[in-house]
Amino acid sequence: xxxxxxxxxxxxxxxxxxxxxxxxxxxxxxxxxxxxxxxxxxxxxxxxxxxxxxxxxxxxxxxxxxxxxxxxxxxxxxxxxxxxxxxxxxxxxxxxxxxxxxxxxxxxxx
Amino acid sequence: xxxxxxxxxxxxxxxxxxxxxxxxxxxxxxxxxxxxxxxxxxxxxxxxxxxxxxxxxxxxxxxxxxxxxxxxxxxxxxxxxxxxxxxxxxxxxxxxxxxxxxxxxxxxxx
Numbered sequence: 001x002x003x004x005x006x007x008x009x010x011x012x013x014x015x016x017x018x019x020x021x022x023x024x025x026x027x028x029x030x031x032x033x034x035x036x037x038x039x040x041x042x043x044x045x046x047x048x049x050x051x052x053x054x055x056x057x058x059x060x061x062x063x064x065x066x067x068x069x070x071x072x073x074x075x076x077x078x079x080x081x082x083x084x085x086x087x088x089x090x091x092x093x094x095x096x097x098x099x100x101x102x103x104x105x106x107x108x109x110x
Numbered sequence: 111x112x113x114x115x116x117x118x119x120x121x122x123x124x125x126x127x128x129x130x131x132x133x134x135x136x137x138x139x140x141x142x143x144x145x146x147x148x149x150x151x152x153x154x155x156x157x158x159x160x161x162x163x164x165x166x167x168x169x170x171x172x173x174x175x176x177x178x179x180x181x182x183x184x185x186x187x188x189x190x191x192x193x194x195x196x197x198x199x200x201x202x203x204x205x206x207x208x209x210x211x212x213x214x215x216x217x218x219x220x
Contacts, residue, residue, distance in 0.1 A: 031206040043201075043210040045209075099156075
């Protein structure tokens with residue numbers, strides 16, 4: 001039982017490049033979410049999904065897209081990376097209001 | 111909008127001291143509350159989950175309390191050790207969404 005798996009662990013992008021952060025869970029949870037963590041600010045919700053085919057915006061959605069074609073996967077897409085998106089990204093899955101987090105992706109945009 | 115505040119922002123104590131970390135939230139209509147630990151450059155480790163119907167949870171040297179009516183939670187660490195040095199994050203559940211505080215950076219000196 002792997003829990004929540006995020007890939008890659010580290011990534012450096014140039015401004016304007018696109019990429020997808022992958023997130024997969026094997027706990028059959030309906031609810032999945034993406035957070036970003038910036039120094040001194042805790043974690044902030046980017047997007048979330050309550051089940052396959054359903055997504056919604058969180059607190060800081062601009063510059064990010066998501067989709068949920070399966071229960072297991074919830075990728076986060078950066079269409080045109082900006083230096084302001086330099087951050088650590090965490091994916092989580094939840095059931096009955098208990099969240100489980102991946103190990104994070106450290107993204108640097110230069 | 112739910113806001114979570116953690117006090118103090120940083121704390122340095124000698125080994126062996128008992129200590130209390132504080133978390134307050136503005137909307138008492140929460141589901142659960144969870145305390146996490148984060149080591150530098152690492153992911154989130156769940157410490158204690160307090161369900162909305164509970165008033166406290168204990169795990170080893172850790173005890174977390176919850177007072178929904180006053181919008182407060184405390185994390186009590188007994189007999190602190192250098193290995194307890196980390197950032198401690200408090201998060202409240204709005205349904206399955208998490209709202210995080212900015213964290214308390216704890217340093218336990220040997």
